[in-house]
Structures are given as C-alpha cells and as structure tokens.
Amino acid sequence: EDKVVQSPLSLVVHEGDTVTLNCSYEVTNFRSLLWYKQEKKAPTFLFMLTSSGIEKKSGRLSSILDKKELFSILNITATQTGDSAVYLCAVVSGGSQGNLIFGKGTKLSVKP
Amino acid sequence: DGGITQSPKYLFRKEGQNVTLSCEQNLNHDAMYWYRQDPGQGLRLIYYSQIVNDFQKGDIAEGYSVSREKKESFPLTVTSAQKNPTAFYLCASSIPAGQKNIQYFGAGTRLSVL
Numbered sequence: 001e002d003k004v005v006q007s008p009l010s011l012v013v014h015e016g017d018t019v020t021l022n023c024s025y026e027v028t029n030f031r032s033l034l035w036y037k038q039e040k041k042a043p044t045f046l047f048m049l050t051s052s053g054i055e056k057k058s059g060r061l062s063s064i065l066d067k068k069e070l071f072s073i074l075n076i077t078a079t080q081t082g083d084s085a086v087y088l089c090a091v092v093s094g095g096s097q098g099n100l101i102f103g104k105g106t107k108l109s110v111k112p
Numbered sequence: 113d114g115g116i117t118q119s120p121k122y123l124f125r126k127e128g129q130n131v132t133l134s135c136e137q138n139l140n141h142d143a144m145y146w147y148r149q150d151p152g153q154g155l156r157l158i159y160y161s162q163i164v165n166d167f168q169k170g171d172i173a174e175g176y177s178v179s180r181e182k183k184e185s186f187p188l189t190v191t192s193a194q195k196n197p198t199a200f201y202l203c204a205s206s207i208p209a210g211q212k213n214i215q216y217f218g219a220g221t222r223l224s225v226l
Contacts, residue, residue: 043217044217
C-alpha cells in the first residue's frame with residue numbers, strides 16, 4: 001500500500017529560526033513529490049520535485065528530493081509568523097492512477 | 113481571475129438529509145477531485161474525474177456521489193448513508209492526471225451535522 005509519512009506532526013519555533021520538515025514515502029512507481037502550504041483553507045502549491053539532488057528554491061523556502069532514500073525535506077530559513085501553517089507533502093505514484101497521496105501534514109507555529 | 117470556487121463556505125446537515133457541495137473552476141482543467149480533511153489528518157480522496165461524463169471512486173467514496181456533466185463543474189453530494197459527514201471538504205483541479213499532476217484547490221466547505 002502506498003504511504004506518505006511526514007514528521008514532525010507539529011513544531012513550535014520562534015521568529016528567525018530555521019526549520020526542516022520531513023517527508024518519507026513508500027509508493028509504487030514514484031513519479032513526483034509535491035509540497036503545499038495550508039493556512040486556513042485552500043492548500044497552495046509550493047514545489048514539485050521529480051529528480052534527486054536538485055534543490056527547488058523560492059525566497060526563504062527550499063526543498064530537495066532523495067529518490068534513493070525515499071524522502072524529501074522542506075527548509076524554511078529566518079521564519080516569520082506568516083509561515084505558520086500546515087505543510088502538506090503529497091506523492092504521485094503509478095499505483096494511484098496518477099492521483100496524489102497525501103501525508104498527514106506538519107503543523108508549524110512560529111511565535112513572535 | 114482564474115480559480116476554483118467552492119460554495120457554500122459552511123453547511124449544516126440534518127440527520128437523514130442529502131446535501132450538495134458545489135465546485136466550479138474556470139482554469140480549463142480537465143481533471144477535478146474531491147477530498148475530505150479531518151483534524152490532524154491528511155487529505156483523503158473521495159472521487160475524481162479526469163474527463164466530462166466520467167468519474168471514479170477514490171479511497172473513501174462510500175456515502176458520497178458526484179456528477180460531471182460540464183467541464184467546469186463537479187458537485188459532490190453527501191448522502192444520508194454517510195454516517196460521519198462532519199469534515200472540511202476540498203475540491204481541486206488539474207490538467208489531466210499524470211506524472212506531474214499539480215492540483216489547485218478551492219477554499220473548502222466546512223460541513224457540520226445538526
């Protein structure tokens with residue numbers, strides 16, 4: 001059975017800290033991995049990763065994929081209170097007919 | 113302004129009642145999806161449709177029904193057979209599901225039971 005596991009499930013940091021969120025997966029015929037940020041309502045797309053070792057970067061956020069060890073990390077540097085959200089990791093696998101398989105998410109709280 | 117519109121934002125269901133959640137998109141996407149999100153849980157797939165007049169069950173389809181008569185619209189009906197309907201429901205759309213499948217989400221409907 002395809003599975004996506006995120007850790008930690010929740011995290012509290014102070015503004016300015018750097019955080020690393022983890023996503024590991026066991027899926028049939030991996031195709032891609034996606035990160036989303038969910039504040040109150042709609043998840044918003046952050047990154048899509050398909051190749052190992054190539055870092056995707058957007059401002060203070062970056063992400064990388066390791067297809068050998070089957071995981072991805074999402075880094076946020078110099079955190080701000082506006083980074084407080086649930087971060088969702090999802091994987092597209094051949095076994096899911098191309099659909100997304102989501103992890104449970106990491107709830108990040110950034111304190112002033 | 114392209115996007116996905118879900119309505120209503122909040123919905124209350126009486127026992128034994130069917131309710132319908134609306135999802136409309138103007139992104140010209142072929143594929144549409146319905147997810148259920150419970151507290152502390154990831155998103156679970158209810159139904160998806162890759163093309164008009166065709167849809168498939170996801171992981172938790174029991175107690176739900178959908179239709180896809182138009183490309184822009186993918187309404188979800190929560191039937192009385194769904195015994196635990198209280199949840200946050202998210203609709204999404206994408207270009208046809210495949211290797212990339214970047215899905216874009218609506219703002220969600222929160223359903224509660226009276």
